[in-house]
Amino acid sequence: MPGILYLIPNTLGHSEAGSSQPLAAVIPFEVQALTARLDYFIAENAKTTRAFLKLVAAVQPLAKPLQEIHIAELNVNTASAALPALLAPILSGQDAGLISEAGVPAVADPGANLVRLAHAHGIQVRPLVGPSSLLLAVMSSGLNGQSFAFNGYLPTDAEQRSKRIKTLELRSRQEQQTQLFIETPYRNSAFLEALASNCQANTLICVATDLTLPSETIKTQTAAKWKTALAAGNHPDFHKKPTVFLFLAQ
Numbered sequence: 001m002p003g004i005l006y007l008i009p010n011t012l013g014h015s016e017a018g019s020s021q022p023l024a025a026v027i028p029f030e031v032q033a034l035t036a037r038l039d040y041f042i043a044e045n046a047k048t049t050r051a052f053l054k055l056v057a058a059v060q061p062l063a064k065p066l067q068e069i070h071i072a073e074l075n076v077n078t079a080s081a082a083l084p085a086l087l088a089p090i091l092s093g094q095d096a097g098l099i100s101e102a103g104v105p106a107v108a109d110p111g112a113n114l115v116r117l118a119h120a121h122g123i124q125v126r127p128l129v130g131p132s133s134l135l136l137a138v139m140s141s142g143l144n145g146q147s148f149a150f151n152g153y154l155p156t157d158a159e160q161r162s163k164r165i166k167t168l169e170l171r172s173r174q175e176q177q178t179q180l181f182i183e184t185p186y187r188n189s190a191f192l193e194a195l196a197s198n199c200q201a202n203t204l205i206c207v208a209t210d211l212t213l214p215s216e217t218i219k220t221q222t223a224a225k226w227k228t229a230l231a232a233g234n235h236p237d238f239h240k241k242p243t244v245f246l247f248l249a250q
Contacts, residue, residue: 002123003095005087005115008035009104009130010052012212013242023055026212031128036060039069040094042086044101044109046071052099074098076110083117090123102242104132108152108182133211134180137244140218141178141206144248148178156187158194165198172203173249181245188238191245193230199223199247206246209238223247 011026023032035056043049049071053062062069072086090096098105098114104127105111118125138145151168155161168179183191188209195205201224208218217236229235 001093002121003090003093004124004126005090005118006034006038006095006097007105007111007115007125007127008041008097008099009128009132010048010100010102011055012102012131012133013210014213023059026131028129029059031130032056033060034128035097037063038095038097039063040089040096041069041071042074042096042098042111042114043071044073044075044099044105044111046073048101049099074110074114078110080113083114086114087118087121087123090118091121102133104130107132107134108150131212133208133242133244136211137180137206137208137218137246138178140208140211141246142220143178143204143206143246144176145178147175148180148246150180152181153183154181154191154194161194162198165195169199169203169247169249172247176248178246178248183243183245185238185240185242188241188243189235192226192236195245195247196223196226196230200249201227202250204248204250207236207238207243208246209236209241209243211242211244215241220246 009027041049050066053066074086098111100109100111106115115125134150138148154164171177172179192207199205201222203223204220205223205226206220210216
């Protein structure tokens with residue numbers, strides 16, 4: 001009988017030192033306990049997974065010493081042909097945990113292909129509770145939480161990005177649908193400038209940075225106000241920080 005593929009949420013970043021239980025606010029105790037009993041993980045990044053397991057071990061003893069736990073990597077460079085080998089231990093009866101570098105796995109994450117293959121092989125998939133930056137951003141934005149779409153990364157070419165923003169803004173206006181985006185953190189300023197410049201003046205734009213962390217900031221205002229602030233040099237404190245961008249056209 002196959003094992004179970006658990007989808008294990010990771011933190012959205014490292015909190016400041018000083019907390020005796022740094023996971024307690026974002027990862028339920030039961031999720032930590034289940035994670036601790038696994039000895040096979042499929043991870044977007046082995047290094048960050050080991051760091052996460054060290055935090056779990058501070059509360060729950062691990063099934064094996066950390067250096068003996070098997071961590072196989074699955075990232076954007078993993079070929080589709082390599083996926084069956086990652087599932088092989090599960091098909092043989094071993095439980096496994098799929099874990100992203102940050103947040104929930106299989107959402108804006110290469111793990112989705114493995115989950116699809118697991119379903120095709122009749123493997124039970126169990127998602128566990130934890131932080132999702134996308135849902136947290138929608139919750140806190142004040143924008144439409146009844147209808148929203150995640151668009152991932154937009155083109156880096158300025159002309160293509162401008163066209164895409166305007167297309168999505170029209171859709172947002174017609175359907176009253178909130179549009180979500182992420183960007184490589186060092187490009188946050190350029191991306192916000194593109195949104196403020198290409199959106200209509202009254203379109204609401206939200207910038208949500210470092211969600212769940214002590215440095216968390218969330219701000220929603222019109223494109224016109226963002227444009228004025230940026231022209232005055234008042235950029236959000238989001239350089240090289242994970243940020244979710246949202247807009248809703250009025």
